[in-house]
Amino acid sequence: MMFDRSPEPRILTTVRPTAVTVGWGYEPLRFGRGLPMSGFAARRDHSATALTPGPEAIAMAVGDEVIVALDVIGVDRELADMITESARLPNDVILTATHTHSGPGILPGRLGACSEEARTLAANAAATAARRALDSAGGCTLEWLEPAMPGLAHDRRRRRVAWDAQLRALRWKSGGYVTGYLVSYPCHPSIIGSTNTHLSPDYPGYLRTRIQEATGCPVIFLTGCAGDVNAGYSERASSQRNHDIGRTPSDADLFGTTLAEALLAGRWQPVDMSAGVATRRADVDACLVPIDMEAPAQLRRQWERELRTAEGEARGLLKQWIAWSDKPGAGRQADYRLPVARMQLGDVSLAFLPGEPFLAADRELSAGSESRTIVSGYYLDCPGYLPDAAQYPLGGYEVTDAHRYYGMPAPFARGTLESLLAVVRGLA
Secondary structure, three states, rough: OOOOOOOOOOOEEEEOOOOOOOEEEEEEEEOOOOOOEOOOOOOOOOOEOOOOOOOOEEEEOOOOEEEEEEEEOOHHHHHHHHHHHHHHOOOOOEEEEEEOEEEEEEOOOOOOOOOOHHHHHHHHHHHHHHHHHHHOOOOOOEEEEEEOOOOOOOOOOOOOEEEOOOOEEEEEEEOOOEEEEEEEOOOHHHHHHOOOOOOOOOOHHHHHHHHHHHHHOOOEEEEEOOEEEEEOOOOOHOOHHHHHOOOHHHHHHHHHHHHHHHOOOOEEEEOOOOOOOEEEEEEEEEEEOOOOOOHHHHHHHHHHHHHOOOOOHHHHHEEEEEEEEOOEEEEOEEEEEEEEEEEEEEEEEEOOOOOOEEHHHHHHOOOHHOOOOEOOOOEEEOHHHOOOOHHHHHHOOOHHHHHHHHOOOOEEEOHHHHHHHHHHHOOO
């Protein structure tokens, strides 16, 4: 679909009074066995039982805005509309995915096979959690924490520790007692490897569990700008099963527990809420630009020749690329509309970006006077990676190849992420 270009994005604004009400809701995602799983091109097996902790839908209501985080690979606008309507929400739900790689496929045409059964279940669970959060809201004050962290997260493209991957959190209190947490960290929830077929939220689930065990309070987790950040393994680990060594639920537990302990031991700072609460949303026009020198039909013939001698997981990857070459519009330039949002909580900001933004987005939005900013990726749409402009000349999977697994005609044009960040700044 083509979109009219305009100098300004379409913006919707909701302003809230100074008095802040906050509520919480959650619902287990009882996906079950036999579902196609998403996140690893190497994985061919369907889901077995769920691990403990299992996937959940977790909601936090602030005033009459509701944030929902689902333990799935990604979400889309249609799913958000289903949740908003089913839960009878006063505003469109702010829907995010934790992007766990140990969940079912729920996105039609993207990231592998889609289960309509799992998609409907996710929508229903999210609506239940959202309604509970809205109905349970009560007056709260807010605190902020950004603890110093060891080098857990890694820049997977440069093969080095991502020292600027920041753990950030909000803590709500009522009558002197903590009532709930919002936590964000920019690292792929793909610690549990591709040989696993048990459903799991990966490290965000263990982080939530450890905090709940210690405090009895609910926790919503927002995965940050993790497009180029993981726990220290190469991109090849997503497409070759023999790179799974040391990637077990125990590793995810240790990772999540380490983050939780930093939060529990932190010195929280009060947040000035005198400016009240405001939420603004915008749609930003973007462009998908092909970079392949050959037409999809030529690429298909090349991949079919390679398939004759390919072995193991390489066969599955080539089959996905061949399927992509048959999609309408494959390899063509196209326009696309990307959603962004910003919630102002006194002197703290929550910024929401779609897809898989690179960590540079977090650095840009949380710098200087806006240092108290939490940036969430995987908001409302999951159309692929959003690298910063400096990454394009370096190529690599996220820049040149990932759009095929995402079912997109081509990668996003260089500068797309920077355009999104400019709009988000304007929503302050």
